[in-house]
Amino acid sequence: MPRKWISVLLLLQLSCHFSPGSCGKVLVWPTEYSHWINMKTILDALVQRGHEVTVLTSSASILVDPNKPSAIQFEIYPTSLTKDDFEDLFTRIISKWTYMPKYAFFTYFSLMQDIIWEYNDCIQTLCKEVVLNKKLMTKLQESRFDVVLADAAGPCGRPTTLFELMGKADIWLIRTYWDFEFPRPLLPNFVFVGGLHCKPAKPLPKEMEEFAQSSGENGIVVFSLGSMVTNMTEERANVIASALAQLPQKVIWRYDGKKPDTLGPNTRLYKWIPQNDLLGHPKTKAFITHGGTNGIYEAISHGIPMVGLPLFADQPDNIAHMKTKGAAVRLDYNTISSADLLNALKTVISDPSYKENAMKLSRIHHDQPVKPLDQAVFWIEFVMRHKGAKHLRPASHDLSWFQYHSLDVIGFLLACVATATFVITKCVLFCCRKLFKTGKKNKRE
Numbered sequence: 001m002p003r004k005w006i007s008v009l010l011l012l013q014l015s016c017h018f019s020p021g022s023c024g025k026v027l028v029w030p031t032e033y034s035h036w037i038n039m040k041t042i043l044d045a046l047v048q049r050g051h052e053v054t055v056l057t058s059s060a061s062i063l064v065d066p067n068k069p070s071a072i073q074f075e076i077y078p079t080s081l082t083k084d085d086f087e088d089l090f091t092r093i094i095s096k097w098t099y100m101p102k103y104a105f106f107t108y109f110s111l112m113q114d115i116i117w118e119y120n121d122c123i124q125t126l127c128k129e130v131v132l133n134k135k136l137m138t139k140l141q142e143s144r145f146d147v148v149l150a151d152a153a154g155p156c157g158r159p160t161t162l163f164e165l166m167g168k169a170d171i172w173l174i175r176t177y178w179d180f181e182f183p184r185p186l187l188p189n190f191v192f193v194g195g196l197h198c199k200p201a202k203p204l205p206k207e208m209e210e211f212a213q214s215s216g217e218n219g220i221v222v223f224s225l226g227s228m229v230t231n232m233t234e235e236r237a238n239v240i241a242s243a244l245a246q247l248p249q250k251v252i253w254r255y256d257g258k259k260p261d262t263l264g265p266n267t268r269l270y271k272w273i274p275q276n277d278l279l280g281h282p283k284t285k286a287f288i289t290h291g292g293t294n295g296i297y298e299a300i301s302h303g304i305p306m307v308g309l310p311l312f313a314d315q316p317d318n319i320a321h322m323k324t325k326g327a328a329v330r331l332d333y334n335t336i337s338s339a340d341l342l343n344a345l346k347t348v349i350s351d352p353s354y355k356e357n358a359m360k361l362s363r364i365h366h367d368q369p370v371k372p373l374d375q376a377v378f379w380i381e382f383v384m385r386h387k388g389a390k391h392l393r394p395a396s397h398d399l400s401w402f403q404y405h406s407l408d409v410i411g412f413l414l415a416c417v418a419t420a421t422f423v424i425t426k427c428v429l430f431c432c433r434k435l436f437k438t439g440k441k442n443k444r445e
Helices: 034-048 083-098 105-131 134-143 162-167 206-213 234-245 275-279 293-302 315-324 338-350 352-366 372-385 407-444
Strands: 008-011 025-029 052-058 073-077 147-151 169-174 190-192 220-224 250-254 267-270 284-289 306-308 328-330
Touching: 025 034, 025 134, 034 052, 034 147, 034 293, 034 372, 052 105, 073 134, 083 105, 105 134, 147 372, 162 169, 169 372, 190 372, 206 250, 206 267, 220 234, 220 275, 234 267, 234 338, 275 284, 275 293, 284 293, 284 338, 293 315, 293 352, 306 315, 306 338, 315 328, 328 338, 338 352
Parallel strands: 025 052, 025 147, 052 073, 169 190, 220 250, 220 284, 250 267, 284 306, 306 328
Antiparallel strands: 008 147, 008 169
């Protein structure tokens, strides 16, 4: 399932009691990395509106930190996995996916299947440790939550199947919007909330601001491949650094590894950068990105053209969207040369159409009747107020697979055609025999 469809899943607890106008109790089943960033933004907004939010997470969680001061409550359940196990799993999956050679289709499909099953085994382990924990399940049932807010990237239920779990969702919150998407028909329980985490840029740290201002009229380039990529090879790092060194712009690069030998004086390395604040800085000319949805939307929000180096999951598709809309140039991370990256950056910076298209997307993004975060909060509260949204749920979820694909109708029509063909054939044969017998009789006479 593409990542942009892997968004936020709302499941209604039918035994709840929620009176209109009161605050509700929300149970959250999150996943890691960028998905948690979006989820946390929604949860903070719910807490501000007076809702009681409980996050169900394992002791091995990577980003969910219950020790930070927060109005959000955390229910930590023990797991056989450790935090290192979890991080190693993601590192292995990302490494396999990122550096996967372009094999023939069936070989590629087989390798992708291995990656998906490895992830699935981990999610299944966590899920079992929740649903088989009788003490925890009893506590959750007694808490009488009004709604479950879950991320479909890590589905959990047994013996409920994945399709049944998806079919029970009252509302889907999709992490994109029409600034990014292409027009197509959608179900009524799909709500677009892309960019809900985007905010106005804040001032940069003093040292970073001074470096940005030292760029003069040339400006700066922001470079980040996200928090999940920490194993860039020295060869790739040197190829990239060599290209950046030839730019007239200053470069701020989020990089946690050995300093490349070809690093130029115009490039600064940081283990962490305030990405949204940098993209909203008036000196920023371009954004080199892996194509994660959060980074894409921060660039759209601030109208910054992109050079895409997609690595895995939905990232190639995200960059393809931006390329089609004229706001990005796409390169292959595994095969780019320094000249390729340098030319791509010069193109998006010097060709005014890229900036114009990025600003157009930005204007579309900001021109909405309701802000994306407010939209997300409204529909969560809508589900709680009305104890579900079954009137928006398509009846197709209640159909069996052969009914959904109209195989019963096709079978009936084929039976009708076969019956008609059989009857017509019999009638023709009967008439032919009659004529043949009549002809024979006439000859004898």
